Amino acid sequence: MENTRNPLFTVSDFIALTNQTLEYAYPSVEVEGEVASFKINQDKYVFFDLKDGGGSIGCFMTVWQLRQPIEDGMKIIVTATPKLTQWGKFSLTVRALRPSGEGSLKKSFELLKAKLDKEGLFSAERKRALPALPQHIAVISSTQAAGYADFIKIINDRWGGLKVDVAHVQVQGTDAPDQIIRALKYFNEQETLPEVIVVIRGGGSADDLSAFNDELLVREIATSRVPTLVGVGHETDESLADLAADVRAATPSNAAQIIVPDRQEIIRSMRYRVQSVLPRTTQAIESKRVELGETLQRALDAVERQVLRADEQVVRLRQVLTQLDPHVILKRGYGLIRGEQKVGSHIEIETYRAIIRAKVEGYDKK
Amino acid sequence: MTKNNDSTIQEKITTLDALVAWFDSDDFTLEIALDKFKEAETLAEEIERNLSSLKNDIEVVKQKFDQV
Numbered sequence A: 001m002e003n004t005r006n007p008l009f010t011v012s013d014f015i016a017l018t019n020q021t022l023e024y025a026y027p028s029v030e031v032e033g034e035v036a037s038f039k040i041n042q043d044k045y046v047f048f049d050l051k052d053g054g055g056s057i058g059c060f061m062t063v064w065q066l067r068q069p070i071e072d073g074m075k076i077i078v079t080a081t082p083k084l085t086q087w088g089k090f091s092l093t094v095r096a097l098r099p100s101g102e103g104s105l106k107k108s109f110e111l112l113k114a115k116l117d118k119e120g121l122f123s124a125e126r127k128r129a130l131p132a133l134p135q136h137i138a139v140i141s142s143t144q145a146a147g148y149a150d151f152i153k154i155i156n157d158r159w160g161g162l163k164v165d166v167a168h169v170q171v172q173g174t175d176a177p178d179q180i181i182r183a184l185k186y187f188n189e190q191e192t193l194p195e196v197i198v199v200i201r202g203g204g205s206a207d208d209l210s211a212f213n214d215e216l217l218v219r220e221i222a223t224s225r226v227p228t229l230v231g232v233g234h235e236t237d238e239s240l241a242d243l244a245a246d247v248r249a250a251t252p253s254n255a256a257q258i259i260v261p262d263r264q265e266i267i268r269s270m271r272y273r274v275q276s277v278l279p280r281t282t283q284a285i286e287s288k289r290v291e292l293g294e295t296l297q298r299a300l301d302a303v304e305r306q307v308l309r310a311d312e313q314v315v316r317l318r319q320v321l322t323q324l325d326p327h328v329i330l331k332r333g334y335g336l337i338r339g340e341q342k343v344g345s346h347i348e349i350e351t352y353r354a355i356i357r358a359k360v361e362g363y364d365k366k
Numbered sequence B: 001m002t003k004n005n006d007s008t009i010q011e012k013i014t015t016l017d018a019l020v021a022w023f024d025s026d027d028f029t030l031e032i033a034l035d036k037f038k039e040a041e042t043l044a045e046e047i048e049r050n051l052s053s054l055k056n057d058i059e060v061v062k063q064k065f066d067q068v
Helices: A009-026 A102-118 A148-156 A174-190 A205-212 A215-222 A240-244 A252-259 A263-326 A326-331 B007-020 B031-052
Strands: A030-041 A045-052 A055-062 A075-084 A090-099 A136-141 A163-168 A197-203 A228-232 A247-249 A336-338 A346-350 A355-359 B057-060
Touching: A009 A075, A030 A055, A030 A355, A045 A240, A055 A075, A075 A102, A090 A102, A090 A205, A090 A247, A102 A205, A102 A215, A102 A240, A136 A174, A148 A163, A148 A197, A163 A346, A174 A197, A174 A205, A174 A215, A197 A205, A197 A252, A205 A215, A205 A228, A215 A240, A228 A240, A228 A252, A263 A326, A263 B007, A326 A355, B007 B031
Parallel strands: A055 A090, A136 A163, A136 A197, A163 B057, A197 A228, A228 A247
Antiparallel strands: A030 A045, A030 A075, A045 A055, A075 A090, A336 A346, A346 A355
């Protein structure tokens, strides 16, 4: 009776059936616990136990699935499929994991930061400048997020004529890093590359923002052909994606302010610059006026000098003429003789005061 | 950047910069300063009109990123 009610399996079949049952019942589970006995074998396989006060489960994953560093004692959440191995050991095959709780998130962040920093991913020499007036940009964000709405509003307020290609992706959760990576690859492979790739996400909890501390995502940002601008969270939040980007924005709104200039500011500056040439022109006019005045004054001075010189000459000539005036000579006591100067001639002698008529009685040459 | 009257706003701003710089250069002469100023003023007004009227072209790409 027993045999007819209970099916008989081979060990292999029973393991296979158990796995089928598990897969049907729990195709994907998330389990939270503390990491213990963490180890990496042959640089490929990752083993650790996930435990809490009441139990422990062995976990397995590959190194390339390990996107955030972990170590013993850290609290994590694994996304996994339960499995019974062919040796009868129950384990979780982990597809993804993420640190859980502030302490673990911080620890994981610091471990990866130190690792990538050592590789030079965050060094200032790698940073490229963004174009001052881009014409074509790409944006990677969730189009439903408030941060995205802020970004679009600000670029529309500040600037125009910009071509903006938007990749709608998840910006939190397990799938977010891969979606952002795919979007980065997509824009980097376009025939016409955008001039900047902007990755934005508004504020959130440390867990929400942890997608931006994913190792593969950080590396993808660091190696992007197109310069990157990353604005994640609030001003005080720091993500590794921020650090790997060419330019870091404090928030999505700040990213918009960085990427495009403010047209009102440009208009104000333009008006100011055009008006600023007026003083130069006025100064040049004033300078010409002064120069002209000086030239006229010099001409006037020259004329005055000539007139003065002529006046002086006239005075001098007048003095000479005065000296030559016969009346002046007569006044000095001389006399003017008219008539033939020979003995017996009648002559007229003019003095200053009289005209004297006389007869020449003697004439001797000196 | 959107083309307008065969020149981009960037090109117009560059032209305006050159016009303004002329006033501080050794080429400055009072005889043509007024013409240059009028030219700069007209260009600045044109750039202002262009800047105020331009709209951004925002497009969500069709590519889906939630699948490998």
